[in-house]
Amino acid sequence: MKASTNNNNPITLEGEPLEETESFTYLASTINKNGGTQEDVKARIQKARVAFIMLRKLWRAKQIKITTKLRISYSNVKAVLL
Template sequence: MGSIIDEQGGSDADVKARIGKARVAFLQSKNIWNSKQISINIKNVVNTIVQYPRIADQLSESLGNLMILWESLRKLIRERGDYMVQLHRGMLTLYLVALYIS
């Protein structure tokens, strides 16, 4: 996406023009979005597509947290493997939850 630079090296006019175009597009989409002629199913599909990058970021963050949890568990098992193997599954689950929360 290219920007238009004026003689003084600024791009304020270009930025204002882009903001104006975005404002017009948003207002037009608001009218379309509120229309009763478009089904809820289509609106749901569009909403999902629009929100996908945000949802993908949230999933990525959650997966990152799970990877950190898994690595911590592997390290703990390496350090205290015999003790960990003897723990009851419920206690191990509680430990994992406590580790994930902290």
Template sequence: MQMETASVAAFSASVGLSIQKGKTKILKFKADNSNPITLDGETLEDIKSFTYMGSIINAQRSSDADIKPRISKATTAFLQLKNIWSLK
């Protein structure tokens, strides 16, 4: 993964883009190698999960962390509408 990170950084630099090392995080899926990933000598932060476009992505590729909050929000919305639907 270190080689891929360096390759992305090199290509980005070749087209005038830079990677914000302070904002860049690493999420490893089933990685055998636990070595830290560095970019220009700076170690990138390892994270366990993150939210992307409203969906929770985690290292176990489990959707439980994403589905439970969605069900809870849907239940809350339904219960709020129940009062309106019961009006005659």
């Protein structure tokens, strides 16, 4: 993938042109051809939403302190979001 460039020459490896892609994921971040981050932010928010929903039983448990719930939230939901 060539990002934000006007050069249309194909990139070659051992004389063979490499396939170009519109976007790819690298280290859990989505990188697209335009250099934007909108898709990556949307994907991270969705993953954090899923992590939050998976902890539904924890949020409803009355025997667990709120401070413990917050610590679990920071380690599971916030970590996925960031």
